[in-house]
Amino acid sequence: MIALALAALVLVQQQSLERRVAAAPDGSVRFSFAARPGVYGNGRNMISWDCDKGNCHNRQVDGNWDDRDDWNTPCDSGPVRVALSKSGGRITDLRVYVGGQWRASTPATDLGMVGTKDAATYLLALALKDESRVSEKAIFPAVLADSVTIWPDLLKIAKSDDVSRKVRRSAVFWLGQAAGDAATRGLTDLVDDGREDREVRESAVFALSQRPRDEGVPALIRIAKENKDADLRRKAIFWLGQSDDPRALALFEELLTRP
Structure with a gap:
């Protein structure tokens, strides 16, 4: 039984992020991935990048955060956390955070840590679909992915x-x-x-x-x-x-x- 469970886990991890999101039920779908060097966030509504020795050249303060998604934290270097809203099988909204952690008590499908290449590929594919404001929002978290x-x-x-x-x-x-x-x-x-x-x-x-x-x-x-x-x-x-x-x-x- 343990061997079968491990095999099933490996199979799921080998699936593309796009397929895993598509297979998830409607509601909130989450995943996380490693941030590139110089990216920091407070786990909530602030993300900074191009940071070096405490100095950041760029910063985004976004009001589009959901208190149900995140846990407040001091400035952290990662991971990048993406929360998707899914309705009728379509992605209708996207929120991005850096640092912090998900609230365990919030109902959501958590896909865990995913590879940065898989995450960037999925997010940029969302941008190309151009179905809603999600397309515009999807580019920013892709830019934050490490080693891609x-x-x-x-x-x-x-x-x-x-x-x-x-x-x-x-x-x-x-x-x-x-x-x-x-x-x-x-x-x-x-x-x-x-x-x-x-x-x-x-x-x-x-x-x-x-x-x-x-x-x-x-x-x-x-x-x-x-x-x-x-x-x-x-x-x-x-x-x-x-x-x-x-x-x-x-x-x-x-x-x-x-x-």
Whole structure:
């Protein structure tokens, strides 16, 4: 009996996350996976990423949390926890947390810890379905997965005519974040022009992002490709990620495929 039970457990674990979610009954369906380095959360409504030695470059504070899902905790480095709402066999909502733990007393189907590749594959497939706001929400937790390269999938979503503009813009935004990291990797000789000069240059990058597309986008692309200041390159790439311009997508692909 024990051997049969173990065999059944192994079989379940070998099934794809998509099949396991599909087999779960309506209601809340949960799963967790390892977060990439530099990702922290309070287990509730705050998630930070690109953190190093206590300093975080990015943070999301989300009001879309459910007190029935989580257990409050100090800032923690993982895991990423995803709570799906399922009705009529369809996923109707998605909530994401980092850190903390599920409330054991809450009715839900808990699929436990899953592989990061399986989690990212499932979440990005949700994004491509474009059936509801879930599609837009599904990209963020996929980005948080450890040891998974997802930018080719993000590029596919960003170029797809079968998903809404909101989903495509979300994919472009995260593409911009990935491309920003790739564009500045290896730079050690950051230019230090002084506080006033830096503020002027940063303001100029923002101003270019507000100009008409045919004027601003080429200028931002030149900054992203040629400027020696890593921070300004990152800012230019960030604003390109907001532009919804095909030239920005082409730049992201070029930067990410560069040896």
